[in-house]
């Protein structure tokens with residue numbers, strides 16, 4: 001199996017661990033609007049975990065989520081894996097880091113109202129992150145720019161969380177507005193994964209998707225750019241190790257060069273700015 005196929009196949013491993021591994025679930029979200037997390041308000045825009053523990057207690061953080069810190073922890077593990085040229089670890093941690101970064105781009109992973117359960121909009125989580133991409137993702141432009149070097153991963157993770165959180169009001173409001181003006185059935189039975197499932201009506205979804213004005217595509221594109229940039233940055237921070245003999249052929253010149261080659265270009269690896 002090629003590395004890229006392995007990564008795709010294992011991109012959701014972190015979700016599968018949620019029920020078997022203690023403390024896995026809170027690594028996937030941060031309920032930034034939870035009153036219990038107001039203790040973070042005075043700690044600046046990208047608080048260190050140790051300072052957050054001192055201000056909020058560790059139990060509180062694990063109760064309301066640790067996603068931005070998890071991105072940093074996984075990033076640090078990836079740097080170590082690159083440094084050790086440990087192929088199995090590189091792939092495993094890269095898949096997990098990609099997963100957490102993608103979760104950080106989903107607005108409903110940043111709020112206490114993660115499934116609309118506090119506002120009578122139950123089911124909006126899967127609607128936004130699964131149903132809409134299944135219906136409309138084929139038309140998205142997911143070709144992004146080359147990865148960029150991210151020097152401060154913590155700030156980047158918190159900034160990403162803030163951007164996602166900023167989309168929550170529109171995401172909820174658009175659902176309310178489309179539903180209140182909808183005459184037809186809200187749900188339909190459709191086959192999915194071999195079984196019939198109750199789904200939000202397809203035409204309703206089209207209307208909702210229009211109201212979101214490109215939000216899902218924007219967050220998805222940003223996730224792709226973020227994942228590639230963090231993988232690249234981890235490799236840079238590890239000192240740009242040659243991966244010859246570690247990864248498959250074609251990557252001996254480094255990730256950035258490999259990326260360039262995939263885009264039909266030749267390039268030299270860049271130095272850390």
Ligand SMILES: [Zn+2]
Nearest residue numbers: 014015028103
């Ligand atoms: Zn997840």
